[in-house]
Amino acid sequence: MxxxxxILVPYVWLLVLFxxxxxxxxxxxxxxxxxxxxxxxxTLKDGIAALIRELDFENFVFLTEDDLYWKAYLSSLRIAxxxxxxxxMVGYPIAYGMAKAPDEWRATLMMLVILPFWTxxxxxxxxxMGILSNEGLLNQLLTWLxxxxxxxxxxxxxxxxxIGIVYTYLxxxxxxxxxxxxxLDASLDEAAQDLGCTRTQAFWLxxxxxxxxxxxxxxxxxxxPALGEFVIPSLLGGSGTLMIGKVLWEEFxxxxxxxxxxxxxxxxxxILVVPIVLFQRNQQKQQEAEQ
Amino acid sequence: MxxxxxxxxxxxxxxxxxxxxEEVRVYNWSDYIDESLLEKFEAETGIDLIYxxxxxxxxxxxxLLAGGSGYDVVVPSGTFLQRQITAGAFQKLDKAQLPNIxxxxxxxxxxxxxxxxxxxxxxNYMWGTTxxxxxxxxxxxxxxxxxxxDSLALVFDPANMEKLQGCGxxxxxxxxxxxxxxxxxxxxxxxxxxxxVIGKVxxxxxxxxxxxxxxxxxxxxxxxxxxxxxxxxxxxxxxLQARDRAAEADNGVEIAYYAPKEGALMxxxxxxxxxxxxxxxxxxxxxNFIMDAQNMAAASNYVYYANxxxxxxxxxxxxxxxxxxxxxxxxxxxxxxxxSPYDPKVQRGVTRMWTKxxxxx
Numbered sequence: 001m002x003x004x005x006x007i008l009v010p011y012v013w014l015l016v017l018f019x020x021x022x023x024x025x026x027x028x029x030x031x032x033x034x035x036x037x038x039x040x041x042x043t044l045k046d047g048i049a050a051l052i053r054e055l056d057f058e059n060f061v062f063l064t065e066d067d068l069y070w071k072a073y074l075s076s077l078r079i080a081x082x083x084x085x086x087x088x089m090v091g092y093p094i095a096y097g098m099a100k101a102p103d104e105w106r107a108t109l110m111m112l113v114i115l116p117f118w119t120x121x122x123x124x125x126x127x128x129m130g131i132l133s134n135e136g137l138l139n140q141l142l143t144w145l146x147x148x149x150x151x152x153x154x155x156x157x158x159x160x161x162x163i164g165i166v167y168t169y170l171x172x173x174x175x176x177x178x179x180x181x182x183x184l185d186a187s188l189d190e191a192a193q194d195l196g197c198t199r200t201q202a203f204w205l206x207x208x209x210x211x212x213x214x215x216x217x218x219x220x221x222x223x224x225p226a227l228g229e230f231v232i233p234s235l236l237g238g239s240g241t242l243m244i245g246k247v248l249w250e251e252f253x254x255x256x257x258x259x260x261x262x263x264x265x266x267x268x269x270x271i272l273v274v275p276i277v278l279f280q281r282n283q284q285k286q287q288e289a290e291q
Numbered sequence: 292m293x294x295x296x297x298x299x300x301x302x303x304x305x306x307x308x309x310x311x312x313e314e315v316r317v318y319n320w321s322d323y324i325d326e327s328l329l330e331k332f333e334a335e336t337g338i339d340l341i342y343x344x345x346x347x348x349x350x351x352x353x354x355l356l357a358g359g360s361g362y363d364v365v366v367p368s369g370t371f372l373q374r375q376i377t378a379g380a381f382q383k384l385d386k387a388q389l390p391n392i393x394x395x396x397x398x399x400x401x402x403x404x405x406x407x408x409x410x411x412x413x414x415n416y417m418w419g420t421t422x423x424x425x426x427x428x429x430x431x432x433x434x435x436x437x438x439x440x441d442s443l444a445l446v447f448d449p450a451n452m453e454k455l456q457g458c459g460x461x462x463x464x465x466x467x468x469x470x471x472x473x474x475x476x477x478x479x480x481x482x483x484x485x486x487x488v489i490g491k492v493x494x495x496x497x498x499x500x501x502x503x504x505x506x507x508x509x510x511x512x513x514x515x516x517x518x519x520x521x522x523x524x525x526x527x528x529x530x531l532q533a534r535d536r537a538a539e540a541d542n543g544v545e546i547a548y549y550a551p552k553e554g555a556l557m558x559x560x561x562x563x564x565x566x567x568x569x570x571x572x573x574x575x576x577x578x579n580f581i582m583d584a585q586n587m588a589a590a591s592n593y594v595y596y597a598n599x600x601x602x603x604x605x606x607x608x609x610x611x612x613x614x615x616x617x618x619x620x621x622x623x624x625x626x627x628x629x630x631s632p633y634d635p636k637v638q639r640g641v642t643r644m645w646t647k648x649x650x651x652x
Contacts, residue, residue, distance in 0.1 A: 033635060035378045037566075039356040068646060134459060135519050150457070156505045239506050239649040247646070253349035254466070254642045256356065257635075 022269070029262035030055035033255075040258045059263040069247065069264065073271065076244040079158070079233075080226040083165040087222045088215065090166060091173030095214070096207075098174070099181035110178075113171050125164060125235050132160050132236070156238035164232040169225065173218035180214025181207070213286045220279040228268055244268055314339040315573035318354075318362040320560065321346045321509055322532060323417070325593030332580050338573050346509040347465070355380045355565060362565055363574035366416055369406040369559045370467065370632040376412050381563045383411045388575035391582035399599035403559055405629060413561035414578060415599030417528070417591070420619070420627060421468045421556040424515055424523040424530030427545045429458050433521070441549040443476040446524055447495055452502035459520030464506040466645040468556055469496070469524065471630050475554040482630045486640045496648045506649055512536070518544040526558075527616060528596035535595070548616045550623055557627035559599070591617075 032054070034041040042054045063069045098109045116124060131137045132155040139151040154160050184207065192202040208215075230245030237243070244264065251261035321344040333340050343362070345351050348371040354360040355367075355375055367375055375381060386392055392414065399415050407413045425440050433454045439445050446452065452460065462469055471481035473492035483489055504520065511523035516536035523530065527548055534546035562581065564574045580586060588606030591598045595610075597617050604612055611617050619627065633641055 035374065035635070037356050037358045037378060037380060039378070066643070068643070133514075133519050135517060153457075153504075239500065239503060240651060242650045250642060250646060253347070253353050254645070255639055256349070256352060257639065 025262045025265055027051075027055070028258050029059055029260075029266050030057065031259045032058070033257045033259055038258070039256055059259045060267075062260060063263055063267065069244075069267075072242050072244045072247045073267070075242040076227050076229075077271075079161060079165075079241075079243060080223050080229075083162055083169070083226050084219050084223040086162060087166045087169055087173045088219060091170055091218060092177055092215070094170075095174045095177035095181055098178050099184070113174050116171070121168065122231065124168070125232060128160070128164055128167065128236060129155060132163070155236065158237060158241050160236035160238075161233050161241055161243075164236045165222075165226050165229065168232065169222040172221040176217035176221065177211060177214035180211040180217075184210055213282065216282045217279070220275055220282075224272060224275055224279075227272060312339050313337070313570065313573060314341060315363045315570055315577050316341045316343065316361060317364045317577060318343050318345060318351065318360070319364075319366045319416075320344065322512065322529065323366075323560075323594055323596075325589050328581075328586055328589055331586070332577065335580065336573075336576055338576065340577070359567060360565055361569060363568040363570050364562055364577050365565060366560050366562055367413075369403070369561070370630060372413055372559075372561050372563065373406040374632045375563075376407060380566055381412045382566045382568065382571065384414070384564065384578070385571075385575060388572070389414075389579050389582065391579045391584075394582050394584050394587070394600050394602035396599050396601035399559070402557070402629065403561065403599070405631070406559070407561070413563040414582065416560050416562050416581065417594070417596035417598050418557065418559045419527040419596045419617070420550045421463070421472065421524070421526055421558065422530070422548060422550040424511070424525055424533060424546055424548050426458075426515065426518060426521045427547050428543075429518075429521045430455070433458060440547070441552050443472060443551045443553045446522060447473060447476045447499060449498045449502070452499045455521055456502040456504075459504045459514070459522075460502060461511040461514060461520050461523040461525070462503050462506045463525055464508050466641050467630065467633070468558075470641060470645075471556055471628070472524070472551070475551070475628070481554065481556065481628050484631065484633065484637055486637055489637070489641060490644070493644055493648065497651075500648050500651070515546055516540065516544065518542060528594050531595035531614075531616060550616065550619065550627070552626070554626050554628050557629050 028040055031040040031042065033039060042050045044051065046054075094113075098106060098113075101109055129136075133139075134151045134153065134155070136155070138154070139148070142148045142152065154163070188206055188210070189202050192206045193199065197205060228245050229243065230249060233241045233243045233246055234249070237246075248261055248264045248268070251257050251264055255261075315338050317340065319342065323344070324342075326342075329340050329342050332338070348368050351365055351367055352371055352375060354362075355365065356378060395414065399418060400410065403413070403415050404410060423440065423443075423445060425438075425445070427440070430438050430440060430445075434445075434451060439451070444451065445455075446460065446462075470489060470492055473495050474481045474483055474489070477491060477495060479488055479491060508525075509529075511520065511525050512529050512533045513536075514520040515523050515530065515533035517540075518537070523533075527550070530546065530548040534548065537544040537546050562578055564571055564578075568574050581590070582600060584600060584602035585606050587598050587600040587603035591603065591611055592606075592608050595614075595617055597611075615623060
């Protein structure tokens, strides 16, 4: 009885916070846009019969007819993928350094990684606008150092989006990798060296494979939210940065077409299901391995 | 300071709570009022004023059409007002509660009739034009002393834009403002509702889009004032605010505003009361407060936009009433055009074209 109740809790949670909103979005994606409050038809007020009769997949067909949408999905996938790799390249050495640091430093280092969360995400992104703009801190510094004569144009380009995503999601990469490295038995590394590995070989052949779970977890934690990212591309990105989050916003706000916006969101969710399932599997394997 | 300036999301969350003290919630454009007026309203009426801001009509419309926005007073522009009236988003004003309506200016009221034909739903707050803001020094440096700063050619001729590119050009992220301007540039009717005619501006805009640093509807005020960009296609008062901020900062940046000689869009921002406003009585008090001649003058003196209030004109400072960029002379007024809302099919075509222009896809 108690066991059933315990299992019930996460299911109710999923039902209320995931399935119900998803069904609402799905329903809107099958409706037609209208100039009314709310701006689509039919609604529940029209009765269940009308609802069933008038819902159709027209909006999904529309998405296939215009190359904008799949280009935006592809471009988002590319940006999310590149950002994830960059975050890993920056995050891994930091996590490695933290794991190798003396015990008394670790709490402080951990604190430093989490510290940025104390300031609003939006303010930190705005701070990057101040750093990267033409007359911003970075360009002033480089000009002062005599490294450049013309300001570097970084803000409002895709480069700035990468910087923003890497910066924002770095803690999500560092923490799981650190957790994996922290648990690593240092004697394995020593054994590898005793058996003839150089330090570099030991790192690539022993440390990296053993921290694989941390790398996978960190990568998914960065990739999944980066794919649907809206705030960073809209603040730091330029007009050429095509991301599905922005397309969705335009459908919703500029076209006032909630049904098409919902259809875009439903497909984004379907695309996300793949990495989420992979992530889930990885977690499960890890748990089984630990048992 | 009792009033709060909040992000939209936070305000929506707070709205769920029951109001104990009497409150009025106003949703206005960003940088669009002298904030001391908000304190004055609270002192005069004893009503708590919750003041929240937005920077795009689309955002406002989405909240209104979702229903239950929780706002008592909102400020849509003309074409949006018209569409929202059709959607049933507003309640009729009770003019008995608005004695100060006698202060309003018939010239503007008549033009507003295009959007609110019966004049029952809205009062004009501010009006202005969409034009070009330039960093005079830098533009002359790049294009020479005879740079066509008063012409749309400055921003629609790729030759000019290529030279200005490195210095930075911002455009409003508002197809309903930029497309009419491009139509005026190529000599078509800026108020065209025909997708074939509207399509003619696509090559014009596509040619200059790579040189536009950003399409955004509020960042250009600071960017112009700080000297981060050279040119912005934006709203008159915003550019004049940038001019003022630059002058105050004394940073050597000189900003000027031009309503293009090929014609400029004249727009109206209007106050209306949503149909589901929680406190319509307080909303009327706020409208009446704003229509007070001295209050309206204070707002215009602060934001550098013209208003639709005749009686306020005697309280306007010379900088505002005497500046033809704000209160255009008769000849310029003649040269201003207005636009009508797009129907959903044309709107989709326009948005699609806009995305294509901006992203190349």
